[in-house]
Amino acid sequence: MKKAKDDNTEGQILDAAKNVFQSKGMDGARMQEIADKAGINKAMLHYYYRSKQLLFEAVFKNAFSLLAPQLNAILNDDSSIEDKIKNFTSNYIAFIIKHPYLPNFIIQELNRNPAFILKLKENKGFPNLEKFKKQVALEVEKGIIKPISAEQLFINILALNVFPFVAKPLIMAFTNVNDKTYKQLMENRKTEVADFIINSIKKH
Structure with a gap:
């Protein structure tokens, strides 16, 4: 009891x-x-x-343990690279809209404590890129996508998805939008980001 x-x-x-x-x-x-x-x-x-730090880490790990396996499942399923980009982007953005503190916390922790990533890697379901790398190489070889390394492609996906949340005040100031409009912009990015990346790598 x-x-x-x-x-x-x-x-x-x-x-x-x-x-x-x-x-x-x-x-x-x-x-x-x-x-x-x-x-x-x-x-x-x-x-x-x-301490507040320990509590923050617990909240973060709780949320990360829900997100990481979702992203890992997408990277390791049997869908095409195009579908992986769409699903990764949509899932990530939907999740971060619900847990907006996550990206800043990861960056803050990594700057303060670079060994923090080792703690993250212990999480069950931490994203594994091996299948993704092989698949990118294969789709390049088949002429489905333009020549690009899997690492560069993954960094592009990550950067375009993560940055708008980390830089929220900057983006709101540059675009001169309020919180409600910013949220709508993020919702729209679920498809905007995927389309942008797919168009940049697809052989027309």
């Missing part, structure tokens, strides 16, 4: 923390606010997570 109660409390904490981190960011979030939202006192919160 106690274990179920512990799991339930921890779930409440992670949900509350996710909401606060999403609205306030890592720096703006306060442990007291997270405790209040979870319906517990601050001492109880510190019993589960002794």
Whole structure:
């Protein structure tokens, strides 16, 4: 019974923390606010997570463990490179719209602690590119797509998907849009990014 109660409390904490981190960011979030939202006192919160950083990592790992296997499944299924680009982009953007704190957290953590990526790689379902690399080489050889290395193609996919979320304030300032319009722009990117990349590599 106690274990179920512990799991339930921890779930409440992670949900509350996710909401606060999403609205306030890592720096703006306060442990007291997270405790209040979870319906517990601050001492109880510190019993589960002794620092904001540890709590942030737990929230992040929780979300990443949902995203990584999805992306890995797409990279390793039997669909064409074109379909992989469409599915990867659509899934990634849909997920990040729901978990907007993730890209900035990854970059912040990698800058602060380069060994952090080793922790991520321990995650079950961490994306594996081996099949993707072979498939790109094969489609280049067959003349389906223009000559490009799988690494460069993957970096292009990642960059076009990740950057707009990491640089949200910059993009909003440049394009002079409000939050609602920005969200719509991101929704549109589910197909825009895929079309842009596919058109750049497809042999016409």
